[in-house]
Amino acid sequence: MKIAIGSTNRAKIEAVQRAFSDDIVVSVNVPSGVNAQPFSDEETIRGAIQRAKNALEKTDVHIGIGLEGGVMESPHGLMLCNWGALMSKSDSSPIIAGGARILLPEMISERLRKGEELGPIMDDYCKRTNIRHHEGAIGIFTNGLITRGEMFSHVVLMLKGQYMYRNGMGT
Numbered sequence: 001m002k003i004a005i006g007s008t009n010r011a012k013i014e015a016v017q018r019a020f021s022d023d024i025v026v027s028v029n030v031p032s033g034v035n036a037q038p039f040s041d042e043e044t045i046r047g048a049i050q051r052a053k054n055a056l057e058k059t060d061v062h063i064g065i066g067l068e069g070g071v072m073e074s075p076h077g078l079m080l081c082n083w084g085a086l087m088s089k090s091d092s093s094p095i096i097a098g099g100a101r102i103l104l105p106e107m108i109s110e111r112l113r114k115g116e117e118l119g120p121i122m123d124d125y126c127k128r129t130n131i132r133h134h135e136g137a138i139g140i141f142t143n144g145l146i147t148r149g150e151m152f153s154h155v156v157l158m159l160k161g162q163y164m165y166r167n168g169m170g171t
């Protein structure tokens with residue numbers, strides 16, 4: 001099978017390659033149709049679905065996958081949230097799956113609420129570059145135990161498994 005991931009982010013591409021190791025994975029830069037920094041589950045899901053649809057339309061593949069990172073307000077503070085969507089040629093409705101979530105430290109959340117994006121905030125906070133392509137915020141704040149790639153791998157496996165179940169495929 002041929003699969004397109006609607007992002008050029010390294011952590012996202014590797015997550016799809018890991019889950020679809022027997023298939024051909026291509027990456028394509030597509031718009032998410034939502035804010036660069038989604039601020040709710042709903043906006044993050046919409047971004048993931050748009051990326052999956054756009055990836056499927058833009059390339060000659062069987063499956064388009066969108067992975068989107070966002071944040072959401074909760075009674076406990078601002079949380080990281082992550083969503084994935086899968087669109088296939090044979091189905092009109094997307095499959096979705098959510099990723100692990102953790103609370104962000106208040107000093108990070110304050111900057112997000114003022115309108116900064118998490119990617120640059122994390123680089124500034126850690127005095128490094130491109131953290132979002134590597135372990136991500138989740139990797140930093142879990143002391144490296146769960147990286148952004150691992151978190152997205154889990155999401156992609158939940159997408160793949162639901163796709164297999166829906167299409168009556170064996171394991």
Ligand SMILES: O=P(O)(O)OP(=O)(O)OP(=O)(O)OC[C@H]1O[C@@H](n2cnc3c(O)ncnc32)[C@H](O)[C@@H]1O
Nearest residue numbers: 007009036068069117118119122132136137138148
């Ligand atoms: O190239 P794309 O696919 O857009 O990859 P991205 O790293 O920008 O990822 P998202 O658009 O899905 O994430 C939305 C914003 O949140 C940031 N972000 C999300 N999760 C992150 C993480 O774990 N570590 C660092 N930044 C993160 C990201 O940099 C964006 O500013």
Ligand SMILES: [Mg+2]
Nearest residue numbers: 032036037069
């Ligand atoms: Mg982005």
